[in-house]
């Protein structure tokens with residue numbers, strides 16, 4: 001039996017969350033077209049006959065603008081230290097940039113194997129894929145180079161096979177049926193946040209946070225969940241509530257369906273919107289919302 005921890009790093013939007021979802025086969029991290037949507041290290045757990053891989057999903061590494069930004073960079077860089085293997089995920093359609101350079105500088109010090117995982121190959125020709133790989137391998141020596149499409153699930157089995165080849169012999173760290181060690185309420189809040197970003201499009205920036213205030217399970221038959229969406233400004237609150245509350249209703253309905261799928265039972269979702277000015281720059285607020293600083 002083999003087991004170990006794999007850290008996934010890469011620029012925002014390259015498809016790190018999509019890759020985890022494809023491997024785990026259940027929606028546990030949030031996927032969005034906006035960069036920097038992943039804020040916390042979510043662990044996806046993949047168990048099969050060969051063993052267990054625990055994935056650490058990392059937020060995009062970028063230059064911090066807020067305290068939250070600094071926190072995100074800290075989480076990303078810290079996660080490289082304590083793992084057995086690293087995937088450096090790139091987007092084949094994006095040229096080598098300063099963000100990649102920044103990540104490579106940190107990966108060069110890694111003492112564990114680093115795979116270059118070239119994603120979105122469904123969008124490129126063989127020639128383009130080759131060119132992309134050449135640029136990156138000129139900068140650093142990778143243990144393996146594996147082109148994949150996380151979205152279309154192509155070559156992901158090869159990636160897993162190669163991963164097991166490099167993982168040490170070890171026990172199952174988590175029970176077989178576990179997909180993540182994140183508290184359910186955190187996943188619920190991420191699902192709600194995903195719907196807000198999806199439905200409000202570019203009108204509401206990333207300055208929102210979601211907190212699950214109450215989670216009651218009534219004899220395993222129905223769940224009651226009360227959650228608050230925090231915005232930084234009154235205007236954003238207005239957008240999220242929408243005319244006659246329609247936007248909030250749509251957000252709630254979409255989120256409820258996903259939560260019901262995940263929990264496998266009916267859910268009553270009680271959604272609120274509150275303004276918390278400049279929450280991103282306030283450490284106490286960040287702590288209250290579950291960020292480990």
Ligand SMILES: Nc1nc2c(ncn2[C@@H]2O[C@H](COP(=O)(O)OP(=O)(O)OP(=O)(O)O)[C@@H](O)[C@H]2O)c(=O)[nH]1
Nearest residue numbers: 013014015016017018032035036037038120150151
């Ligand atoms: N065509 C194509 N699109 C993909 C693929 N993988 C991911 N995407 C899309 O790329 C976008 C970003 O994917 P995410 O998985 O959210 O990216 P991420 O790296 O986790 O992003 P951050 O959380 O911002 O760091 C989404 O619109 C995905 O649907 C792929 O293999 N092919």
